[in-house]
Amino acid sequence: MRIGKHPILDFKKGTKIEFFFEGQPVEGFLGEPIAAALHAAGIKVLRHSVKLDRPRGFFCAVGKCSSCLMEVDGVPNVFSCITPIRPGMQVRRQKGRGRIAVN
Amino acid sequence: MLSDKLTSCGIADHSDIPASWPSEERLKKGPVVVVECFQEIPCNPCETSCPRQAIVVGENINDLPKVDHAKCNGCTICVSRCPGLAIFVIDVNYSETESLVTMPYEFLPLPEKGDTVSALDRAGKECCRAKVVKVVNTKAQGKTPLVTLTIPRGMEKSIRFFKLIP
Amino acid sequence: MTNTNFLIIGGGPAGLMAALSSSEFGLDPLIIDENQTIGGQLIKQTHMFFGSKAERAGTRGFEIGMELEQEIGKRNIKIERQASAVGYYPDGTLAVLQNEKVTPLKPKAVLVATGASENFVSFPGSDLPGVYGAGAVQTLMNVYGIKPGRSVLMVGSGNIGLIVSYQLMQAGVQVKAIIEGLPKIGGYLVHASKIARAGVPILTRHTILKALGGDQVSGAVISKIDDKWQTIEGTQQTLEVDTICLAVGLSPLTEILWQAGCQMNYIPELGGQVAWHDDLMMTTMPGIFTAGDVTGIEEASTAMLEGELAGLGAVKFLKGDSKALQSRINDTACRLAALRAGPFGQKAREGKCKLAECRR
Numbered sequence A: 001m002r003i004g005k006h007p008i009l010d011f012k013k014g015t016k017i018e019f020f021f022e023g024q025p026v027e028g029f030l031g032e033p034i035a036a037a038l039h040a041a042g043i044k045v046l047r048h049s050v051k052l053d054r055p056r057g058f059f060c061a062v063g064k065c066s067s068c069l070m071e072v073d074g075v076p077n078v079f080s081c082i083t084p085i086r087p088g089m090q091v092r093r094q095k096g097r098g099r100i101a102v103n
Numbered sequence B: 001m002l003s004d005k006l007t008s009c010g011i012a013d014h015s016d017i018p019a020s021w022p023s024e025e026r027l028k029k030g031p032v033v034v035v036e037c038f039q040e041i042p043c044n045p046c047e048t049s050c051p052r053q054a055i056v057v058g059e060n061i062n063d064l065p066k067v068d069h070a071k072c073n074g075c076t077i078c079v080s081r082c083p084g085l086a087i088f089v090i091d092v093n094y095s096e097t098e099s100l101v102t103m104p105y106e107f108l109p110l111p112e113k114g115d116t117v118s119a120l121d122r123a124g125k126e127c128c129r130a131k132v133v134k135v136v137n138t139k140a141q142g143k144t145p146l147v148t149l150t151i152p153r154g155m156e157k158s159i160r161f162f163k164l165i166p
Numbered sequence C: 001m002t003n004t005n006f007l008i009i010g011g012g013p014a015g016l017m018a019a020l021s022s023s024e025f026g027l028d029p030l031i032i033d034e035n036q037t038i039g040g041q042l043i044k045q046t047h048m049f050f051g052s053k054a055e056r057a058g059t060r061g062f063e064i065g066m067e068l069e070q071e072i073g074k075r076n077i078k079i080e081r082q083a084s085a086v087g088y089y090p091d092g093t094l095a096v097l098q099n100e101k102v103t104p105l106k107p108k109a110v111l112v113a114t115g116a117s118e119n120f121v122s123f124p125g126s127d128l129p130g131v132y133g134a135g136a137v138q139t140l141m142n143v144y145g146i147k148p149g150r151s152v153l154m155v156g157s158g159n160i161g162l163i164v165s166y167q168l169m170q171a172g173v174q175v176k177a178i179i180e181g182l183p184k185i186g187g188y189l190v191h192a193s194k195i196a197r198a199g200v201p202i203l204t205r206h207t208i209l210k211a212l213g214g215d216q217v218s219g220a221v222i223s224k225i226d227d228k229w230q231t232i233e234g235t236q237q238t239l240e241v242d243t244i245c246l247a248v249g250l251s252p253l254t255e256i257l258w259q260a261g262c263q264m265n266y267i268p269e270l271g272g273q274v275a276w277h278d279d280l281m282m283t284t285m286p287g288i289f290t291a292g293d294v295t296g297i298e299e300a301s302t303a304m305l306e307g308e309l310a311g312l313g314a315v316k317f318l319k320g321d322s323k324a325l326q327s328r329i330n331d332t333a334c335r336l337a338a339l340r341a342g343p344f345g346q347k348a349r350e351g352k353c354k355l356a357e358c359r360r
């Protein structure tokens, strides 16, 4: 759900790149945070809560509320609303407090 | 006193309007400004943008804009400078049966000259069909384009917006 | 990151104006901001600002931000982006985190201009994906060009609720309604009228009862309320929306001020806990200044003038007084008082008066 033409703003987009969400390829633009790129692809559920396993999305988009914690390249508790996407990045929904990746 | 309809729904009522209305005599002379800004807020671009000093806020920036309709020539400069999009220019001399109303329109797509649109009142209610006679969107409007519609005579008191007909 | 005499934390309108006014009198301030773009709230504002010409009224918010940044570029003012102030130590050391590295800075004067964070209200389902802060929606939409959803319920009719609703409409998103618990619209009526004439209902004396949806928001139940905020039976209605946007106020971001040991006071008119400050924005801790939304939720125009004063205050603190400085201070103070003189400035006026009386 990207905005096409806007009456006031011109959006300068970075290069189009590909990263992975739950193993599936997703496109985004360099400079965009993970949560924004996922949202553009229609993905709103970013994690499940610690106690009740409730779905969570982002809320503040400025790294202040912890609603958007995700697992990125095996590292849990990454603020997906302010962390920019990188080509090939592996992003997963976090369950509870997150697990440490064991290869 | 502002009407309840204005303070609770954002829709100016018959009781709010007279303050902004030009005299019959002035209306007959040609296009003229109508400023629908009824609440004291710290703002004055209407005053600073008018080349003819037809709108004055004055020393206290919170005062309401006062309009001298006699000084205004309907040039529309202030319409795209008002952050409240509260200024319109009307002209009741377009034809025997029709008037013109010029309004700011910050949405896409912009209509084109000759298009027929659905004219809306202050509550967003569809009132009649209207024809677009002019669209001005140069650098001077600063991305607040101006659209001029022809509407049936008498409706210039109520038409303040429009929507495109799909 | 180089050390500095005058460190400015936060590159919003308050911080930027402090940098400009202090550099005018020979200081070389350093601005740090945790964001990658300078301008604070301004970068998300696509509407023309109110105020007077001196505060750039009639210019769109993001353009004001760009203009200020350009002026700063012409002066000897350094900016460090994506740099957060994370701690203030009793010996006057500020820890700044940038690129996972902490740098200790020891400035002689500091301005805390960190702005504010959004308030939250809870109701059943308020934790569902699709319930977003108005600021978050603005960031997504106006910074990244992404729509938050297809249809929105806006909660709150202050200027933020009204402006973000209008911006959603400009982005091609349908706004189903704006609801407000109070009997009157909180923001400027000219903003409300722009929205009303496009056919979006503004429902005062209404509240949200719950958000519907399993995995994400699929609707909202709203209801009329009486003057005791009790729901009125039979007035419930369900709106089909995929986004619920909360614009229910802001709270000052005061962590650094607390850590620095500044005297803090709870002033509801200003949005919560704020630091006591004098006429030149200096807190009870000598050399620590504060300005903008962090000292009371107001406007960009007032934040700019408070910032200007704080910058001049830092000059006085570091270099002493002068005639030119004093006349500049008087001029800024007068403009600030003029902005606050109207009915919309009443809350801030009362809040600032109360705060002034709190000095222990």
Ligand SMILES: Cc1cc2nc3c(=O)[nH]c(=O)nc-3n(C[C@H](O)[C@H](O)[C@H](O)COP(=O)(O)OP(=O)(O)OC[C@H]3O[C@@H](n4cnc5c(N)ncnc54)[C@H](O)[C@@H]3O)c2cc1C
Residues within 6 Å of the ligand: C009, C010, C011, C012, C013, C014, C015, C032, C033, C034, C035, C039, C040, C041, C042, C045, C048, C049, C050, C051, C083, C084, C085, C086, C113, C114, C115, C116, C135, C138, C159, C160, C161, C163, C164, C253, C291, C292, C293, C294, C297, C298, C299, C300, C301, C302, C303
């Ligand atoms: C939707 C909306 C519409 C508005 N419309 C208007 C209007 O029409 N007219 C008007 O005058 N005002 C308007 N405002 C209000 C105005 O934007 C704010 O009052 C103003 O931005 C406050 O300025 P500030 O400098 O205090 O804070 P901010 O602009 O919030 O800037 C604070 C900065 O500090 C940074 N920061 C915070 N903590 C740290 C830290 N620990 N380390 C480093 N950096 C940090 C942040 O990243 C941010 O850049 C509007 C606000 C909103 C949200």
Ligand code: SF4
Residues within 6 Å of the ligand: B032, B033, B049, B050, B051, B052, B053, B054, B055, B071, B072, B073, B074, B075, B076, B077, B078, B079, B089
């Ligand atoms: S229409 Fe022109 S002359 Fe009339 S008030 Fe506006 S700017 Fe002034």
Ligand code: SF4
Residues within 6 Å of the ligand: B035, B036, B037, B043, B044, B045, B046, B047, B057, B065, B081, B082, B083, B084, B085, B086, B087, C190
């Ligand atoms: S510029 Fe517009 S909103 Fe501002 S005072 Fe003038 S008429 Fe009112």
Ligand code: FES
Residues within 6 Å of the ligand: A057, A058, A059, A060, A061, A062, A063, A064, A065, A066, A067, A068, A069, A079, A080, A081, A082
């Ligand atoms: S959405 Fe609040 S921290 Fe990311």
